[in-house]
Amino acid sequence: MTVTIEEKIERAEWFRQLLFANDEIETFDLEVPVREAFREVGFSVDDETPGGRDGGIPLDDETIILEITGRRKGVRPHKIDKMDDHVQDAKAAGYCENGTGLLVYNAHRKKDPESRPLNPSNFTEKLDDYGYKFITSLQVYQMLSLYKEGEIDTADIEAKLTGEELIIRFGDQPKKTGSAEFESRIDSLQSRLDNLL
Numbered sequence: 001m002t003v004t005i006e007e008k009i010e011r012a013e014w015f016r017q018l019l020f021a022n023d024e025i026e027t028f029d030l031e032v033p034v035r036e037a038f039r040e041v042g043f044s045v046d047d048e049t050p051g052g053r054d055g056g057i058p059l060d061d062e063t064i065i066l067e068i069t070g071r072r073k074g075v076r077p078h079k080i081d082k083m084d085d086h087v088q089d090a091k092a093a094g095y096c097e098n099g100t101g102l103l104v105y106n107a108h109r110k111k112d113p114e115s116r117p118l119n120p121s122n123f124t125e126k127l128d129d130y131g132y133k134f135i136t137s138l139q140v141y142q143m144l145s146l147y148k149e150g151e152i153d154t155a156d157i158e159a160k161l162t163g164e165e166l167i168i169r170f171g172d173q174p175k176k177t178g179s180a181e182f183e184s185r186i187d188s189l190q191s192r193l194d195n196l197l
Helices: 005-015 031-040 078-092 124-130 137-148 154-162 179-196
Strands: 056-058 063-070 099-106 133-136
Touching (some): 031 063, 063 078, 078 099
Parallel strands (some): 063 099
Antiparallel strands (some): 056 063
């Protein structure tokens, strides 16, 4: 099945939810785009369990349990405890033997993605105690962008997910994320499409 340019543009726009969505807006979801982003970069990703984990990424040596959330303010450390509950539940249910957690957070979601503050000092100790990782949804978007540009591959991403760093980052933040840049890309793609026709 051939994917049209319009379908690619629509999918790219859909992934912008990673920048602004939270877990409370029914029509503007965060969990589904996060799982899809990890699938898009080459991982097998299991769906959420009702009232439990928000997904799972089975790897060779471990399974990453996802806790995905967003809010208007900063990171709430109790989400790490909630993630640990999901990891322990996954182990008890036989979903995984060697489970670990990844907290995907869209903090300060109402602010411009390039100017969102992140103060990890109020939650890194707890992450370290559990041995879990943290990534912002902005960095998930950056990961997806770099993958699509051929700058990183699945092995690079897995190395970040399983590495020593508690806070996962993928290069610099996107250069532009505003609607003007997106419209510029659409115009450019439309121009190329017109030239092909």
